[in-house]
Amino acid sequence: MAVDLTARRGADSEQAIMDAARHILAREGPDGLSMRSVADRVGMSATAIYRYFENKDALVARVVQSGFDRFGEYLRDAAARHPSGSLDRLAALGEAYIRFALENQEYFKLLFSLQHPHPHSIEELPDSGGHGLLRSAVEEAMASGAMRRANPDLVAVYLWSIAHGLLTLSMTCRLEDCPEFRHGALTKGPVELFRSFREFVRHGLQASLPATEEGSEGGDA
Amino acid sequence: MAVDLTARRGADSEQAIMDAARHILAREGPDGLSMRSVADRVGMSATAIYRYFENKDALVARVVQSGFDRFGEYLRDAAARHPSGSLDRLAALGEAYIRFALENQEYFKLLFSLQHPHPHSIEELPDSGGHGLLRSAVEEAMASGAMRRANPDLVAVYLWSIAHGLLTLSMTCRLEDCPEFRHGALTKGPVELFRSFREFVRHGLQASLPATEEGSEGGDA
DNA sequence: GCTGTTAAGTTAACACCGTTAACTCGAGGT
């Protein structure tokens, strides 16, 4: 019972602090996340946090790290649902990337904040963040013959840029409720937009050569 | 002389405040930009700023707006250097996008900050931000036959995503100094990476059909 | 010339922020 009364010891508090920080971040955004608000939620004074984290940045960094872990897990699951080496797996990775970001907006914004870049080097996120996953999916697709051969690192960044760019643009500019876009067919959300991109990614944007009949090239996989 | 002594009246102060804010933002980043630091630089008290701007957000919003104006001008210049309807113009637009961002990092980060999305709707930036420019360049390329026909809005967002994604990724993750990437050929900066993407954008990533000999498709434009 | 009015700016203050320093309290070991 003594254990219950004095309650948390050591690592327990650390966990409680991180949980509180995560909760506040998700519900009130980064502006609501202060040492004092976290402390309130945990039920101790703000300065006590400094027993467990050097400063606010360190706390946030830990929260970010745990976010990357969840992110990576999410991506791994999505990839596992499609056969290795297929283009479908690559597409699923991209869609999962976007869906995770939309479902965990505050998280994602923090992870990829331009202001305080948290993955100081890509090193800090490679496997947890899913980058290694993407790279090997690309290599497998090339090996299986589904994708043309090219520098896999280059292709990985290329694909990553497409998903990431679409996502960040739609988050900052709200593509979907912009009249100028709407008069096109872009009432769609980012996920649908991403699906529409698939054709461009596969066949490119250059006009078919005038010699060859257009649209004759083959079936959809 | 009375004019000189009492100095600024009205709009002059407003301009001086924005200049100071711009200067501080570019040199010290967003953390250095406080009402008091701006006021110090202008030579008045922090609260005086409230005569001209409702609050800090309003001030920042104005600075952002002026940033978009410069951005748009930069893009317009870049586009004008290549013939209308050419794919070169589109590539130049993308490169200019990236170069501007690299040369005005603090600015760009603020413009496209995920945390406090400033272009609340894309409306606020369309022509100044260069979006209209991109869209018409796409339409012209389709009309000229250089690009295959498709929904121009969709293609515009696609291309925009590529440049924007590459840029934001390289800003947050520092792609260039990541060992895992370096072992590939990615020591290049974002501009070079973007150039390498050009081939993917044109011809796509799908493997050539096994039937047709690879690399037989035609000359480079 | 005196009197309002108004723009432009001041100082003082509030509540909040991250962070530091000094102190308290209680459990464990010797």
Place this chain on the structure above:
DNA sequence: ACCTCGAGTTAACGGTGTTAACTTAACAGC
């Protein structure tokens, strides 16, 4: 019994955005 040390407290400092109340100078009308 004494000491140590982990876990937590309160008080305080300098910084932030912002508000309210006050000053000061220029200008208009009588």
